[in-house]
Amino acid sequence: MNQDPRADARERAEELQMDALLHEVAGTGPSPALAERIKLLLRAPAAAPFAARREALVPARWLAAAMLVVGIGVVTAVAWIRADERKAVVTQPQDPAPKQDPKPQEKPAKSDPKPAPAPAPLAWYTLVADYSENRIREYDEKGKVTLEFNEIFGAWDVAPLANGNLLITEFSVSRVSERTREGKIVWAFEDLKNPYDADRLPNGNTLIADTFASRVIEVNPKGEIVWTFDQKIRPFDVDRLANGNTLICDVLDDRVIEVDTTGKTVWELRDMPNAHDADRLPNGNTLVVLRNRGSVREYDPDGKIVWELAGLSSPSDADRLANGNTVVAENTRVREFDKDKKEVWKQDAVWAVEVCRYQR
Numbered sequence: 001m002n003q004d005p006r007a008d009a010r011e012r013a014e015e016l017q018m019d020a021l022l023h024e025v026a027g028t029g030p031s032p033a034l035a036e037r038i039k040l041l042l043r044a045p046a047a048a049p050f051a052a053r054r055e056a057l058v059p060a061r062w063l064a065a066a067m068l069v070v071g072i073g074v075v076t077a078v079a080w081i082r083a084d085e086r087k088a089v090v091t092q093p094q095d096p097a098p099k100q101d102p103k104p105q106e107k108p109a110k111s112d113p114k115p116a117p118a119p120a121p122l123a124w125y126t127l128v129a130d131y132s133e134n135r136i137r138e139y140d141e142k143g144k145v146t147l148e149f150n151e152i153f154g155a156w157d158v159a160p161l162a163n164g165n166l167l168i169t170e171f172s173v174s175r176v177s178e179r180t181r182e183g184k185i186v187w188a189f190e191d192l193k194n195p196y197d198a199d200r201l202p203n204g205n206t207l208i209a210d211t212f213a214s215r216v217i218e219v220n221p222k223g224e225i226v227w228t229f230d231q232k233i234r235p236f237d238v239d240r241l242a243n244g245n246t247l248i249c250d251v252l253d254d255r256v257i258e259v260d261t262t263g264k265t266v267w268e269l270r271d272m273p274n275a276h277d278a279d280r281l282p283n284g285n286t287l288v289v290l291r292n293r294g295s296v297r298e299y300d301p302d303g304k305i306v307w308e309l310a311g312l313s314s315p316s317d318a319d320r321l322a323n324g325n326t327v328v329a330e331n332t333r334v335r336e337f338d339k340d341k342k343e344v345w346k347q348d349a350v351w352a353v354e355v356c357r358y359q360r
Contacts, residue, residue: 132351
């Protein structure tokens with residue numbers, strides 16, 4: 001942390017300027033009194049218990065607000081201790097059952113004529129990150145709010161985890177955190193510069209698009225960076241593919257690329273201005289969100305457009321659902337479209353930048 005108060009103030013101002021710039025580009029206003037709310041948190045006495053964490057963080061210009069707003073040293077330490085304490089559960093072999101004397105075959109008991117009731121079908125929910133409101137909400141099928149997190153500064157990405165927690169990316173305070181549904185932070189990584197996206201991998205690591213640090217990193221539960229791709233990129237979105245490669249939206253060079261573990265580009269789409277999101281679909285095609293063009297396009301492996309949603313309002317994210325529909329996060333709303341591009345579901349928002357549909 002820079003000890004010069006004037007430098008600290010300048011760093012905070014730069015954070016707010018970046019926030020304002022993004023709102024200007026999006027054509028929407030920031031959340032009311034955003035700057036004042038951040039200042040209150042910076043000055044609040046409640047921040048005192050986190051002083052030790054602030055001193056331990058590596059100085060970085062873009063981390064100033066993150067280090068001042070929320071220190072998570074204690075929580076991170078607990079997470080590390082818990083990770084160290086995890087042990088594999090070994091199933092003890094059981095002694096074989098003793099042999100029994102053969103008995104005359106008995107008549108089978110009559111079965112209950114009433115069949116067991118079928119398990120209730122899983123309900124689907126929709127998570128929405130509203131950047132302008134610094135808020136994350138979860139909606140049920142009827143549009144009822146079933147979960148809400150406020151004061152998520154620069155809420156840019158949210159994803160449900162297998163343990164029921166949520167993985168949240170905060171652009172404005174340069175942090176990726178795992179939180180319980182009650183809002184408790186159980187893991188966080190803050191050595192970042194305004195990230196846009198994060199995914200929890202099957203191996204327990206976390207893949208992060210560290211956007212303004214111009215890199216993609218993979219971080220293990222202890223907070224150690226175990227893989228980096230930083231070859232002149234500005235990543236807005238990142239996904240680890242089933243083949244072990246990594247799919248990246250690079251707005252610095254208007255492209256979507258697939259790189260292998262050595263960092264070699266093995267596939268790419270060019271002329272992708274302001275590509276905010278890219279997903280590899282089960283059929284091998286790639287779904288790409290082009291914010292500047294107001295469209296979501298599906299490309300085949302040869303780069304041919306095979307399906308497109310056009311006329312959208314500054315889209316930032318899109319997912320292809322299991323039923324074949326496509327859900328899109330736009331400026332002022334989230335909408336679901338069927339294969340024929342007909343709107344079948346809608347939820348209002350201020351500036352939705354991420355949408356995630358899942359079942360539980």
